Amino acid sequence: MISRSFALDCKIMSALPESIDAVETLLSRGDYVADRSLATTLFLALKMGRPLFLEGEAGVGKTEIAKVLAATLGRRLVRLQCYEGLDLSSAVYEWNYPRQMLEIRLAEAAGGGDKEALARDLFSPDFLVERPLLQALKPDPAGAPVLLIDELDRTDEPFEAYLLEVLSDFQITIPEIGPIKAAEPPIVIITSNRTREIHDALKRRCLYYWVDYPSAERELAILERKVPGVQKRLSREIVGFVQHLRETELFKLPGVAETIDWTRALAFLDKVSLDPETIDNTLGVLLKYQDDIAKMKGSEAANILRQVQQDMASLGI
């Protein structure tokens, strides 16, 4: 989403922002329209060197924050996508087994010799395959990387417990080599969809922020940035409709990502304004559960649309 030349421009200014306003400008340069509260928390996280723990419903732009931050600060983005069964060898480090076995063979061919030296060689950094967490501790000419630990709730508790050491000391201990400590701690962003509760011990080490659905003005601003060239009237109707939807009791409320998708969909259909039929036909872009779609389809959606249009008329738009 961020153009190449732009990303290159930003490479130069990898210093951390000095004020909350600067954070806001930074995010907005990366096309991320942030709340003041988010900018404040992010500023504090950067300033205090603490991990930022972002929780929120799916599709409210949690992951995007890390991406934008990395791009605008010109830092490397190291992403660790969590999943069930994530373990040390895919998250932290792995030994290069084929090379190790080759080394053993070579040592044999050379006539055995010093067994202890072999052991030392086999588990030296040369044979180490670095995975995201270890990569994030490595120094980088552009400055400490942004470490994104995405959807932490998908892993299990043992992995969380492991993260405790990494996040409080920014240090990883490899038994054969010893502790590896980051010279400059990475900027850590953790996201969670809340499919289970993250342990308090981990939360305690982080700054917490609940990413909420945006207000109408902010959502409008987001649409302007993300889907440029859409008629003002249409985007106002879309935002009004989605904001109304979020007040109804649905199983899964539409997130910002859905709003953007829907706007794009309507733009592809060359619509300049919403009408009940179009809404019915494209509701699947917005709502992802059959129950929710069945509830909204037809008269319910038409009612909401009428209300949105009335509101807009009364405001003289």
Place this chain on the structure above:
Amino acid sequence: MVLLPDPTSGQNGEGGAFATNIVHFVRLLRASGLRLGPGKAMDAVRAVEVAGIRRRDDLYWTLFSVLVNRRDQRDLFDQAFHIFWRDPKILERMMSLLLPQAEGTAEPSKSNMSQRLRQALLPGQGEARASNEKKEVEIDATLTFSADELLQKKDFADMTAEEMDQAKAAMARIDWPFRPARTRRLQPDARGHRIDLRASLQASLRTGGTIIPLKRKSPGERPPPLVVVCDISGSMSQYSRMFLHFMHALSNDRSRVHSFLFGTRLTNISRMLRQRDVDKALTAVSERVPDWSGGTRIGATLAEFNRLWSRRVLGQGAVVLLLTDGLDREGGEGLPREMERLHKSCHRLIWLNPLLRWDGFEPKAAGIRAILPHVDDFRPVHNLSSIADLAHALSHESDAGNRLKLNLGRLAA
């Protein structure tokens, strides 16, 4: 401090009165439910020797550091300490506890003394010597005796204290063998299907690299998360108290247990139940829950559960225990849809219904008919044997299908 005759004698002489008192104090704590082995008594005596007692609070904190290892034991220790180290007759009472044929005669001096401590100080009077063994069991059982103040808050129907104790003791004994769910995390396994190269190469170093012994691994197993959703409406009031103990036992037995209560609204009580001390846990619950023994809105509360909680607690193959009689004030309105959603969101849905104690139970009420098609298993919970059956059922899935078919057949007929 009367019993502290001469501090120096306790410090110097082995087996002095002071050491004996400490041993008795440890026995008192043990009888009140702290798990203290004989080694702890020796540690306590030695600690007091090392610390050297000059002041009362020195003694307090010395004993505290040795004897208390959980936060919720603090209050009990505090009360026991103040009673024991002040009351000169305490030793006699302790003797009466240790020798059941001698009758304890003293009255409890403090009205707000912990129920457990009181029981430990004053074992039942007039018991024959023959019941020696039984008596010890009783003292154990008082561990979990629920304090009166809990009762004042809500009208849990009349389950006698004796029944309560039995139920509690039985529940504590039940080993909850939930069918473990397979995880994707691999663990060492000599007969596993995957080769663990990391372990193999590490092992090969022991032979200097000449032999690489093949180490294997396979997916591990762990018990699935458990979600208990319990009805506390008026029609269930006879059972809700026992179920709370049941939920408390579950919460403390294993990790990843979430508990919810519902009547006219839904309350998450998982955190409160995680307290080890059952009295404290239940007091906290009763303060939190506003709708004891009121009406039931099963459909509406399940809708709330589905909307707000299902995504947060039903991940990773959760098993849901739904404790309700299915009698709904709103006549099962909206219930089928919510049950279907709940059933689809969890790995296994087990309905525990106390009404099933009657052999001729027929699913007539609208709520019951709405719930039945959407459960994997359907069991009675009204006495201890049914709870023991439940424990069995949770570990043997095959047995469940039959029962369900049977009941559905009955429903269709």
